[in-house]
Amino acid sequence: MKNRLYTSVALFTVALLLLIGCAGATKSGDRGTPQELPSDSGPPSSVSNSEEENQLSDEELLLLEDDSDWNDGPTEEIYTVPDPIEPFNRAMFTINDKLYLWIMIPVAKGYAKVVEPQIRTGVKNFFFNLGAPVRIVNNILQGKGRAAEAEIARFLYNSTVGVLGFGNPAKRHDGLNPDPEDLGQTLGVWGIGDGLYLYLPVLGPSTLRDTVGFVGDRYASPMGFVEPMELSLGLSGYNVLNTLSFRADDYKTLKDAALDPYASFRNAYIQLRQSKLRR
Amino acid sequence: MILKRWSVAITIWCLLVGTVGAGNASPTPMDFVKERIDQIITILNDPTYHTPGQKGSQRDRIWEVSQPMFDFKEISRRTVGPKWDLFSEAEKEQFTHVFSSFLGNTYIDKIQGEYHNEQIVYLKELVKEPLALVRTKLVRESVEIPIDYRLRRNDNQWKVYDILVENGVSLVQNYRVQFRSILEKEPPAELIRRLEQKLQEQNHALQ
Numbered sequence: 001m002k003n004r005l006y007t008s009v010a011l012f013t014v015a016l017l018l019l020i021g022c023a024g025a026t027k028s029g030d031r032g033t034p035q036e037l038p039s040d041s042g043p044p045s046s047v048s049n050s051e052e053e054n055q056l057s058d059e060e061l062l063l064l065e066d067d068s069d070w071n072d073g074p075t076e077e078i079y080t081v082p083d084p085i086e087p088f089n090r091a092m093f094t095i096n097d098k099l100y101l102w103i104m105i106p107v108a109k110g111y112a113k114v115v116e117p118q119i120r121t122g123v124k125n126f127f128f129n130l131g132a133p134v135r136i137v138n139n140i141l142q143g144k145g146r147a148a149e150a151e152i153a154r155f156l157y158n159s160t161v162g163v164l165g166f167g168n169p170a171k172r173h174d175g176l177n178p179d180p181e182d183l184g185q186t187l188g189v190w191g192i193g194d195g196l197y198l199y200l201p202v203l204g205p206s207t208l209r210d211t212v213g214f215v216g217d218r219y220a221s222p223m224g225f226v227e228p229m230e231l232s233l234g235l236s237g238y239n240v241l242n243t244l245s246f247r248a249d250d251y252k253t254l255k256d257a258a259l260d261p262y263a264s265f266r267n268a269y270i271q272l273r274q275s276k277l278r279r
Numbered sequence: 280m281i282l283k284r285w286s287v288a289i290t291i292w293c294l295l296v297g298t299v300g301a302g303n304a305s306p307t308p309m310d311f312v313k314e315r316i317d318q319i320i321t322i323l324n325d326p327t328y329h330t331p332g333q334k335g336s337q338r339d340r341i342w343e344v345s346q347p348m349f350d351f352k353e354i355s356r357r358t359v360g361p362k363w364d365l366f367s368e369a370e371k372e373q374f375t376h377v378f379s380s381f382l383g384n385t386y387i388d389k390i391q392g393e394y395h396n397e398q399i400v401y402l403k404e405l406v407k408e409p410l411a412l413v414r415t416k417l418v419r420e421s422v423e424i425p426i427d428y429r430l431r432r433n434d435n436q437w438k439v440y441d442i443l444v445e446n447g448v449s450l451v452q453n454y455r456v457q458f459r460s461i462l463e464k465e466p467p468a469e470l471i472r473r474l475e476q477k478l479q480e481q482n483h484a485l486q
Contacts, residue, residue: 121421277448
C-alpha cells in the first residue's frame, strides 16, 4: 500500500518535472532537497523559466532599482555637476551645434557614403588599438590588474593577428574586452570630483576633471607623439570624423528629443560618465 | 520511509510554487519586450509601407503596437519627479497625454528614418519583483549600443517605464532635469503648454 502510494507520488513528480521541461532534475524523486535549476544565462531564446533567482551584480542592481534616484518623497538624488559658467557653455553649445549640423555631420555622412563600412570599421579599430597604451596606464593607475592584462593581450593580439589593429579578432573573446578606462575616470576613482561642467569647442561636453584627464591622456597616447603637430591634430580629426560616420544621426536624434537640448546633453554626459565610473 | 515521503512532498511543493509563480507571468519581461520589438521590426520591414505616402500609416501602426509596451502614466510621474504632486488631476492627465504623444512622435520618426536592419541582441533579464531589467544591445555596423529596459509589473502585466542607454543613461532622468528647470520657475500649465507647442511643431514637420 505504502509502496503504491510512493510510486504514484514519484510518477506524479516525474510527470510534473517533464512537463516543466527540466529533464535534468528528474532523479530528484527520492532526494531530500529539490535540485536547483541553473540560473539564467544562455541564449535569449532559451530564457523561459527565468522566475529563478537572478545573480545580480551591484551595478545591475543599481540599474534595476527604480528608487535609486527618486521614490515619491520630497527629495531626489540626481547626481549633478555645478555649471557656474552656464552662459559661456550655452554660447559654446550654440556654436558647436552649427559646427556639427553644418559641417561635421554632413562631411561624416558624405564620407560614409564614399567609404565602405568595412574600411571605416578597420580605421576605427586601428585608432582604438592605438589607444591601448592610454587604457593600460589608466587600468594600472586604478589598480585594475586583470583589465590591464586584458588590454595588453588584446593590443598584442590585434596588432599581430589583427594586422596592425585594423582587424579586431579579440572581439570574439569575452575576457579580452574590458571596459575602456581614461584619465578622467582614474581621477574620479581617486576621489577627485568633477569640479564644474564645461562645454568645449569642437569636443563638446566635459567637466573640469575630464578635461584635465583628456589633456593628460594625450601624453600617454601614440597620437600625442606624432610630429609635426598639424599631422597629429589631423589624424585626431580624422579619427573623430571616422567615428562620427557610424553615429552621424545620433546627435540630431538626441537634440530633437529634447525640450532643452543644452540641459539634455549635459545630463546625458554626466550620467554616462557616472556609469563608466561605476564599472 | 516517512522521511522519503516528506521529501517528495517538499519537492512537489517547491516545484508547484515555482511553476505557479512562473505561470502567472505568462510572458517573461524579456519575452514581452522582444515580442513587441519584433512586431515593430516586422512593420518597419513590411514592403507595403515602403511606397510613397505610406509613412503616416506606418507610423500609426508602430504607435499602435508599441503603446501597450509602455506605462506612460508612470513615465510621466517619474519624469516630473517630486513636483508631480503640484499637478492637478486634470493636469496629470493632460501632461501624460501630451508627453506620450511627444515621445511617440520623436522616437517613431527616428526609427522610421534610421532603421537599417540593425540587429537587436537580447542579453538577459533580471527580475526582482515587481521590477525587471531587460538587457539588450543594438548592433549597427560595427557599433554596439547597450539598451536596457526597466519594467514594472502592474496588474500582472509588465510595462516599460524607463530606458537606459549606454549602461545607465536614463531617459526618464534626462527629461526630469529638463522639466525641473522649467518647473522651478513656472507652473505645471506652462510645461504642458511648451510640450504642446513642441508637439505642434512636430506634427507640422511630419505632415
